Each structure stands twice: as structure tokens, then as C-alpha cells.
Amino acid sequence: MAPEHSANPLKLGVLISGSGTNLQAIIDAIGRGELAAEIRIVISNRADAYGLERARKAGIRTLVIDHRKFPSRQDFDRRLAAELRAADVELVVLAGFMRLLSSVMLQAFPNRIMNIHPALLPSFPGLHVQKAAVDYGVRFAGCTVFFVTEGVDDGPIIIQAAVPVYPQDSEETLSARILAQEHRIYPRAIALFQQGRLEVSGRRVLIKGLQAPRDPPVLINPPLTES
Ligand code: GRF
Numbered sequence: 575m576a577p578e579h580s581a582n583p584l585k586l587g588v589l590i591s592g593s594g595t596n597l598q599a600i601i602d603a604i605g606r607g608e609l610a611a612e613i614r615i616v617i618s619n620r621a622d623a624y625g626l627e628r629a630r631k632a633g634i635r636t637l638v639i640d641h642r643k644f645p646s647r648q649d650f651d652r653r654l655a656a657e658l659r660a661a662d663v664e665l666v667v668l669a670g671f672m673r674l675l676s677s678v679m680l681q682a683f684p685n686r687i688m689n690i691h692p693a694l695l696p697s698f699p700g701l702h703v704q705k706a707a708v709d710y711g712v713r714f715a716g717c718t719v720f721f722v723t724e725g726v727d728d729g730p731i732i733i734q735a736a737v738p739v740y741p742q743d744s745e746e747t748l749s750a751r752i753l754a755q756e757h758r759i760y761p762r763a764i765a766l767f768q769q770g771r772l773e774v775s776g777r778r779v780l781i782k783g784l785q786a787p788r789d790p791p792v793l794i795n796p797p798l799t800e801s
Contacts, residue, residue, distance in 0.1 A: 582610075583610045583611050583612045583768075584610065584611040584612070584664055584665055584764070584767065584768040585611070585612055585614050585661075585662050585663050585664045585665070586600070586611050586612065586613045586614060586663065586664070586665055586666075586667050586764070587613075587614055587615050587616075587617065587657075587658040587661055587663035587665075587666050587667070588600065588613055588615075588616045588617070588629075588666075588667045588668075588669050589616075589617050589618070589619075589654070589666065589667070589668050589669065589671040590616060590617070590618045590623050590625035590626070590669050590670055590671055591618060591619055591620050591623055591670055591671050591672040591673070592620070592623050592624065592625060592670045592672070593623075593624045593625060593670065594616075594623065594624055594625020594626075594627075594628045594629070594669065594670065595670075595753060595756075595757065596669035596670060596690060596756055596757060596760050597616065597625045597628055597629065597669045597670075598625075598628050598757075599756070599757035599758075599760060599761060600613070600667065600669070600760060600761055600764065601613065601628065601629075601632045601634070603761035603764075603765075608761060608765065609761050609764055609765045609768065610765070610768050611764060611765075611768055613629070613632075613634045614635070614661040614662060614663050615634070615635050615636070615637060615657065615658070615661040615663065616629035616634055616635070616636045616637070617636075617637045617638075617639055617654065617657060617658075618636070618637075618638050618639075619638070619639060619640060619641045619650075619671070619672070619673055620638070620640075621638045621640070625669070625670070626638070635661070637657060639653055639654060639657070641673055647673075647674070647676045648676050648677075648678045650673070651675060651676045651678035651679040651682075652678055654679060655678060655679055655682035655683070658682075658683070659682070663683075664686065665683075665686050665687075665688065665764065665767055665768075666679075666683050666686060666687040666688070667687075667688050667760075667764065668687065668688065668689040668690070668722065669690065669760070671689075674726065675687065675722060677724065680722065680723065680724060685721055685774050687721065687722040688719055688720070688721060688722065688732065688760075688763060688764070688767070689719070689720060689722050689727075689729070690717060690718070690719050690756055690759075690760050691703070691717065691718045691720070691727050692704055692715075692717050692749065692752045692753070692756065693706075693707060693715060693716065693717070693718065693727075693752075694714065694715060694716040694717075694718060694734055694736060695718040695720065695727055695728075695731060695734075696727075696728075697712070698710075698715075699726055699727035699728065700726060700727065702745075704745050704748045704749040704752060705745040707739060707748060708739065708743050708744065708745055708748055711739075712739055713738065713739055713795040713796075714736045714737065714738060714739060714793065714795060715736070715737055715739050715748060715751075715752060716734055716735050716736040716737050716752060716755065717734065717735050717752050717753075717755055717756045717759060718731055718733075718734045719731075719732045719733045719734075719759055719760055719763040720732055721774060721779070730774050730776075730777055730778060730779045731779060732763045732766065732767075732772060732779050733759045733762060733763045733766075734759070735755035735756075735758065735759050736793055737751045737752055737755055738793065738795040739795070740795075766781060770782075771783060771784070
């Protein structure tokens, strides 16, 4: 049986605050035919976000909504929700959007807001997490795409990628290694949603039709043997 959304391109609204490399990865995945989606609108809370330029180059409608012009988080969210609804958006994609959402947005798009975080949640929620991972001395870091809930970086997890952390890593080198994987997993998470394969069950996200590999890959860092 065909998944419920598979026939139609999914209508996305992407929210950004900065450089927009994840937005670019989504634009590129759509361009390559790997993701059946259409970005209806890109909204930034900052007028200087480079991601706006990326959107314009791709011919996508952009909008700046400056959060500082609203008396409360809820008022800002009401405006966001109104614009996203007016653009007919089905899934809201946070891509480096540096504002916390209130219940106003969560109720407007229940289980329809995704975010990406540059750590293996539930480890290292919040800000500056690549530096925190280096400082802590973990052997693996990574990134997580999840459904946004009221808690910070706390929602049901859709997909994660793990990368090794090396003793000589800096915040910058680890961030770059993680970001490269963000660009791979975000389009995949959105594609699974578009195919109607994601089902939220409490904390867990079930993926319809996914078989666990017989011989799953195992990462060990440092490796067991050295060449
Ligand atoms: C990424 O590291 C993402 O995980 C975090 O903010 C950064 C955004 O990067 N939420 P970009 O704007 O997509 O380049």
C-alpha cells in the first residue's frame, strides 16, 4: 500500500536565523529528486541571515519577521503561524532557527515541526554543544532530527548520525564533521515524513516498513586495531 503522502510533494515552510546550509541541503535534495517537496516559504527572524540569499537564488519566497518587534513570544508565534498557514505549509522545518517556539506554534502544527540539533540527544541539549562535546572528551558526537515539543531539544527522535571525536579536535573541526552529516540526515527525515512513514508513539517515532539490518554497523573509537 502506498504511504498516505507519497503522491504529492510535501509543502514545507523553513525557518532560519543564519547561514542556511541545512536549507541549502534541502533545496539540493529536492533538486536531485531525492525529496518530493516544495519549499513554499523561508522565514527568517534576522534580515541579515545568509540563508535568505540562498532561498532567493533558488526562487523561493522569503519573509523577514523580526522577533524584537513583538511584545511576547506568543505574539511572534501567532504571526509565524499565520504566515505559514497562509502559505499552505504542511511541515515546518527549523534549520538553524535560534528562537524557542511557544505552545502557539506547537498547537498550530502538532507533530509537524522538525528541528535539527548538532549533538546526539539527549546528550548535550542547548547551545555551544560541539565545544561541550570536545571539552567533555566523548568519543562520539553527532546530530539529531526530532519533532519539536515544549521542552528544549527534547522531542521524539526521528534520525541521528554519529561521528567520531578525536583528541586533536577543536570546536570548529568537530562542528564541520557534524554539519556534513546534518546535510544528509535532514532531507532523509523530511522524506520519511513525506512518505507518511513516521508515527509518533509517546517518546518514540516508529518508522513504517523499516527493516533493521542483519549485520548492523558498529562504530568503535579509537579503533580496536591500528594499521
Ligand atoms: C546547525 O548546526 C544546526 O544543527 C543548528 O544550527 C546550525 C545551523 O546551520 N540548529 P545552518 O544555518 O543550517 O548552516
